Amino acid sequence: MEKDGEYLSWCDIEDHDVRGNQLHCPRVREGNFKKAHPHELNLSFQDLGDLYQVENFKRILKRLIRVEKLWLVDNSLTDLSAIRLPRCRELNVNKNHFTSFKHLPKIPQIQHLSLAENNIMTLSGISDFRHTPLESLILKRNPCEFQERYRQLVFSSLPNLKMLDGIPKLPEDYSPPKIRFIFKMCTIL
Template sequence: IIMVSSARNTGSSSKCQAALHQGLPSDSFKYLGWCDIEEHEVQGNQLHCPRVREGPSEEELFFRGEEHTLKKRKQVTDTEKWQKKLQENWENCAELNLSFQDLGDHYQVEKFKRTLQRLIRVEKLWLVDNSLTDLSAIRLPRCRELNVNKNHFTSFKQLPKIPQIQHLSLAENNIMTLSGLTDFRHTPLESLILKRNPCEFQEGYRQW
């Protein structure tokens, strides 16, 4: 019985490995944004955590052995790019979750930052677990609530400009010192979460 069971398991394992090598049916969509997928009725304001990063170039996909993901791709004209930008309408977004973006390449980080620069009216923003290190060039003039937990910030100076911030969460980053915290004295900051940062071990840090 054990031998038969092992044989069956081996066969199943081989099939699973073959299926993984060939890729899942959804793999052809994994590098597409929501508005790049044809024949759907999804609206931007229905998405809880939209992906804004770009996929790899065709050359990079061939190098990775993922050329099968090109099946759903097509050449995009400048007009279509402009229509997509209008459709996303980041400028009027008031509440947004852009967490878990898996920003593995430099060009994806740059695309992500360009999106953040368009958030001129956002009031609540979640950027959890994006491996972010420096957003100092970003300004979020109306942001009242910002969650950047589980990133790689080492200083308050690396945060975006947030003059209206009330609630800021920086848990599980790498904030070493409280230097720069005084910059928030001119903001309406009410709560600041710094748990699981090295600065927790700084003597008297709660008095700040």
């Protein structure tokens, strides 16, 4: 493992306010995390099987107030709503167990959010991201993807969104205004 080069271990995570001696979760793995930028962190594939491991992991996440890009792929996470990531612009929580947008962390600066392969059933709560700079959202392989008018509903809830599931906003993604016709019947005798 290289300290000065391209990779770093848990013990050497600097610029994130987390030190190796603060990790009390026995199954939090040491590993090679590519150090691309001091505000990018990959904590994926942690095999968090027990409640105490998840709670300790959340305690670590609460300290990541400077992180701008965070990957938490395949960690069996279900609820991070108590976490606030004030500077996070890119969050990847693919392959977890989120069931709702309400269970995501507070991410007011989010631009790119990837939630593929979770268990998000409905688009309820998606409008909470309306006042963020969210440009790109990935919801592939979630049950909500099969909702009628899925793309139109997402784009109407998030007018600033430019890309959904890797596909740019298309003309058919614009919701047409709802026009109601009222028909009155009269009987001619």
